[in-house]
Amino acid sequence: MQTLTITRPDDWHLHLRDGEALAAVLPDTARRFARAIVMPNLRPPVTTVALAAAYRDRILAALPAGMSAPAPGRPKAGQANSMEPRSGEQSSLLREGGAGGAGHFEPLMTLYLTDNMPAAEIDAVKASGFVHAIKLYPAGATTNSDAGVSDLKKCAATLARMEKLGVPLLVHGEVTDPAVDIFDREAVFIDSVLVPLLRDFPALKVVLEHVTTSNGIDFVKDSGANVAGTLTAHHLLLNRNALLAGGIRPHNYCLPVLKRETHRQALLAAAISGSPKFFLGTDSAPHAQSAKETACGCAGCYTAHAGIELYAEAFEAVGALDKLEAFASFHGADYYGLPRNTEKITLRRDAVTVPASLDYLAGERLVPLRAGESVAWRLA
Ligand code: DOR
Ligand code: ZN
Numbered sequence: 001m002q003t004l005t006i007t008r009p010d011d012w013h014l015h016l017r018d019g020e021a022l023a024a025v026l027p028d029t030a031r032r033f034a035r036a037i038v039m040p041n042l043r044p045p046v047t048t049v050a051l052a053a054a055y056r057d058r059i060l061a062a063l064p065a066g067m068s069a070p071a072p073g074r075p076k077a078g079q080a081n082s083m084e085p086r087s088g089e090q091s092s093l094l095r096e097g098g099a100g101g102a103g104h105f106e107p108l109m110t111l112y113l114t115d116n117m118p119a120a121e122i123d124a125v126k127a128s129g130f131v132h133a134i135k136l137y138p139a140g141a142t143t144n145s146d147a148g149v150s151d152l153k154k155c156a157a158t159l160a161r162m163e164k165l166g167v168p169l170l171v172h173g174e175v176t177d178p179a180v181d182i183f184d185r186e187a188v189f190i191d192s193v194l195v196p197l198l199r200d201f202p203a204l205k206v207v208l209e210h211v212t213t214s215n216g217i218d219f220v221k222d223s224g225a226n227v228a229g230t231l232t233a234h235h236l237l238l239n240r241n242a243l244l245a246g247g248i249r250p251h252n253y254c255l256p257v258l259k260r261e262t263h264r265q266a267l268l269a270a271a272i273s274g275s276p277k278f279f280l281g282t283d284s285a286p287h288a289q290s291a292k293e294t295a296c297g298c299a300g301c302y303t304a305h306a307g308i309e310l311y312a313e314a315f316e317a318v319g320a321l322d323k324l325e326a327f328a329s330f331h332g333a334d335y336y337g338l339p340r341n342t343e344k345i346t347l348r349r350d351a352v353t354v355p356a357s358l359d360y361l362a363g364e365r366l367v368p369l370r371a372g373e374s375v376a377w378r379l380a
Contacts, residue, residue, distance in 0.1 A: 010330035013281025028304035029296035030105035168205035214266035230281025233310035272320035279332035
């Protein structure tokens with residue numbers, strides 16, 4: 001049986017939610033990934049360092065028993081510890097299969113950019129040691145984005161401070177103009193927002209999150225080393241047929257929406273290219289089954305239950321498993337100026353059936369990607 005041992009990976013784009021939902025989904029990520037960049041689109045959004053500190057505490061408190069919480073402001077990459085599954089947890093593949101990595105998890109916090117975030121907040125970010133980036137949601141672009149930015153010009157002073165202090169801007173790259181076709185919204189955003197943004201702030205660190213088009217890949221490649229992109233497993237594995245062919249499939253609906261096959265091919269080529277500009281970001285985004293299976297379903301795919309295994313599938317399909325480690329475990333840390341992890345995880349090529357649904361909220365189930373089907377890899 002084939003195995004693959006790689007440095008423990010990090011997830012550079014993750015939705016953990018809060019409260020009961022947080023407790024349900026966090027173990028899936030914490031058992032695979034050493035660190036994760038945690039999205040701030042809660043209700044209300046995480047707009048200040050103080051709110052991020054409180055959210056970080058709630059995340060650490062929700063870690064499975066036996067997992068260590070690193071000291072505030074001191075990311076401890078590479079620290080090993082024991083990890084025991086918490087009793088009563090059964091809703092993920094790994095909960096069936098046992099622990100797959102050493103026992104610590106570091107949430108890397110982000111703030112939600114608004115039209116009126118003061119530039120001084122960026123100084124607080126820099127001083128905090130635990131907030132690592134600012135997230136740009138164009139107002140109305142996606143889940144909990146109504147408090148997002150209406151016009152980036154209003155953020156000029158804050159962006160200038162970010163450029164100066166080297167704080168990355170993480171971008172949901174879609175225009176919200178209803179006149180623009182939803183499949184074109186990323187490409188239009190690049191031309192109408194990102195290109196001017198980098199003209200005004202040429203040294204600003206910008207991560208184009210969940211790149212879904214060849215336009216996005218070209219933009220990242222053609223920009224300086226300050227510009228990078230994350231890629232989700234679902235955008236590497238699926239094209240838009242997975243959404244609409246043979247019936248409408250709400251659990252494959254996310255934003256930016258899946259694109260045509262030529263774009264998927266461009267994403268895969270970038271992922272396996274070895275370029276340090278591209279790294280893993282699952283964008284695992286849980287929504288209750290009832291909120292997905294409805295007349296107007298929420299955007300978001302839950303992938304944390306197989307958060308690294310799905311990437312192994314995608315890389316294996318193009319004969320590039322040897323490129324997975326750098327993409328999953330090195331490039332993101334290097335971009336963020338954080339130490340690489342030192343522990344290892346081992347994946348085994350052994351198919352696992354994904355449950356039809358997972359425990360989520362009281363009276364609500366969570367339908368993971370591939371529900372009822374199999375994933376070709378599992379954590380050893
Ligand atoms: O599909 C998505 N779900 N895209 C996003 O940008 C947000 C996310 C969520 O929070 O559910
Ligand atoms: Zn996201």
